[in-house]
Structures are given as structure tokens and as C-alpha cells.
Amino acid sequence: MNLASALGVAKNPRPITDYKEMVQERASAEFGMFKLNPKVDDVIEKCGCVGPDGVKLAVMGTIDTGGSGCMCPETAFLRALLRHVILRENDLVILDMEAGIEHLGRGTTRGVDVMIAVVEPGLRSVETLERIKRLAKDLGIERVMAVINKAPEEQVKIKEKLAEMNVPVLGMIPFDRSMMDADLAGKSPLDVGGPGVEAIKDIKTKLEDLFGTMAKEAAGKAA
Template identity: 50%
Template sequence: MVNIAITGKGGVGKTTIAGILSRFLGGEEYNVLAIDADPDMNLGSVLGVDMSEVTPLSENKELIAERTGSMPGKNMGGGVFKLNPKVDDIADAYGVKAPDKVNLIIMGTVDKGGSGCMCPSDAFLRALLRHLIIGKDDAVVLDMEAGIEHLGRGTAKSVNSLIIVVEPGMKSLKTAQRIKKLAEDIGIPNLGAIINKVRETAESEIIKERLKNMNIPFWGVVPFDENFMKADLKGKSPLDFSPESQGVQAMEKIKNNILRESKDKC
């Protein structure tokens, strides 16, 4: 079983990493569940899914009302509802089929009325995330928003790899350092960094040295690849648009590294 959460500063390319990795794992005969927990909700396009008719779970108000015991529009800002709704059938019933045996779940965003607000939608999505991460799927790849706010102590114990995507630049490294601290605080034992969008070898060497000083293991480099941008403009997966590109080949090596790390920690 492989459970991977992918995070990093906004714009570093974590969704591209998550999508390519999900499909590579499917090619390894894993039954992959890819979870888009990023508010931008772009994982489907990287997987090669037509998202024009896909509705995020957070917008399925009737489903959320049914599972949490709330009434749409009435309990969303307070009141009584189930904090642990039934979610064990959601992946099969509402997952979107993607190539290479990948099943995609789009979580969507939750609008909160204020800091610390808890609403039925929030309770539903948190319960779903907890269940999916500790479920019985062969592989789970979680594309997170910046930081690790989606993970708490109850879910972190079953994540066997946290990937921090960084790019050449100090802002990205500072975010990586903060994520490492938070990961340690909530008990995630295994994490590593992927350096993305590298144009020159000297760039990656500098970042590798900085990661070493922060005690963050290095799991691979993905070169800057114009084919990734071209694929995005055409709404295609990089694997379908340019399967032999440098970026895709680099990701295949990283997939092998991650599988070795995950198996070693199981």
C-alpha cells in the first residue's frame, strides 16, 4: 500500500507531479485513488480527464445534507449535524475514471464564515479525507493545497510519504522548512523533496545543499520542460502529449525512488 501526500508553495508544480505520479503508479498495477484537495482543482486535466461535466463533492449539497443530517442552507453556519458522516462508499460512487486505472476524487473548496468555523461541508470533506487516506486502496495520491492543513494527527499516521515540491528560489525553500516542521509536529515520519522546474544543473546543486542543511531528504529533480506547458494549454496530460519528454522521464525515476522509500517504511 502506498499513501502519498504532495505539497509545497503555490505554483511550484505539485499538481503536475501528483498527476504524472498517479498515472505511473497505475502503470505499476496499483489501483490508484487520486484526490484533488487543492482549491484550484486542476488535477483532472493533468490526469487527462475532461472536467467539463465533473462536479466537486463540496458542491453536492444534497449528498452532504444527507450524510451529515443537515438541511441545505440552514445548518451551514451552525446548528447540529454529524461530525463523522458515512463516507466509505464515496470513492466508488463519485470517483471519476482516469487513464491507467486511476480513480479521481475532486474534493472542492469549503467556504467558511470565519476563522475556526465548522460547517457540514467541512465535516463531510474532513471525514472523507480521513477515510480515504486509511482505506484499503492500493495507492492514494493526495494533491494538497499549500502547507499541510489537510492533515491532522488522526490522518497523518497512515501517510507513508509526504512529498514537498520545491523550485529554485528561497521562498520555496522557506515553505519547505515550514512544512517539515509541521509534518514533524503531527507525526509524519517519512518525507522528501522533489526539485521541479530546474533549468541548469547548478540550480539543483544549490537547492540540494540547502535541503541537506534543513535535513530534508532529496528524492529527485524534474527539469524545466516546455512540453508540460504545451500539454496544459491543450488540456492534455503530459504523459499523453509528450511521453518521452525529459520531464516525464525524470518523473519515472522519481516514481521508482518513492516506491522504494514507501516499501522501506511499511
């Protein structure tokens, strides 16, 4: 299930990297160079869409063809856009990154307040999280948390391993057939409900509490 359908958006907006004329105009410079600070403050409004619950969705884009190069102007443009929405906008921003650690190597997640890793109920997934936590620290991301997904039952061993790594568990999403049925029907899980959705709502509440605490701490330091 992709993010658009999960949010109840019928069709993904065009990836921002598909707006090639805009990207080239704003990010490219003379002699094959590219700008590190292109204009990006209007991009989400121009290229994104708004879901039924008021959530704005924008698709960044990626390399579609093997051997197509580093996409330097596009990469510079997307990095500038991410810096803008993370550091300058007042909205809550969620980056739905591809599974794995490649985006950490590119530094595109630099500046986030919390990195949430979705962990499958297996030790290999936890081992990947160890690498994610190490790379996140290199980027200055101190808060790394985990969500255990498709959990068939209480995951004692996984929780113990995460505790050893000092990674808090935000919650556990149980294996839920209703979420699969929603995917097959092209519906948002929020419109179908079920144990999985209730677990996600609990995680949302915990995140709201966390961000509220972080905001108070930041205000206290600024005072």
C-alpha cells in the same frame, strides 16, 4: 495544469462538497450539530471518476465565496472521507493539496505516510518547506521529502539547504517546454513525453521502492 488534465481526464468530476444533499444528510445532526463519523465508504465510487490509466480521481472541494463560513458539516465529512481513504483503503492514495500550509493547519493531511513538497528553485520556497516540515511533525508525519520543480540546471545550493534540513530529495523535474505545450493543447504530459515526464517516472519508481520498504518494515513489526 490541473490534476485532471495531467491524468488525461477531460473534465473534472464535481467537487464532493457540491453534493450538498448527501453531505447534509450524512454529516448534519439536530440542533445545528454535525456528525464526526458520517458514512463515507461509498463516496469515491459515487462522486469520482476513473482516468485512462485506471487512476481514480475525486475532487474534495473548498470554500468558493469569501465570508461563507467554516463549512462545519462539509469539513467533518471531508475529514472522515480522508481518514477512510488514507487509513482503511488498500489503494495508494495521493492527495494533491493547494500550495502553502493552510491544509496543515486544518489537519487534513494527518495519517499520510509521506509528505512530498514541490520546491521551486529559490530559497523562499525552501523557507516555506521548513515551516511545512515543522507542521507535519506536529501532525505525526515523520517522512517529508522534496521534489525540485522547474530546475534549469543542477541545483547545488538548494540541495545543500535541503540536506541541512534533513529533507531527502526524491528527484528534480527540469524546466521542460513540452509540458507547457501539452498544457496548452489540453493533453496529458504522459501522452507527450519529454525530459520532465521521464524525471517524474523516475520519482514514481523511487516512491514504489520506498513504499515497498515501508510495507516490509510494517510486516516485520507486526510479526
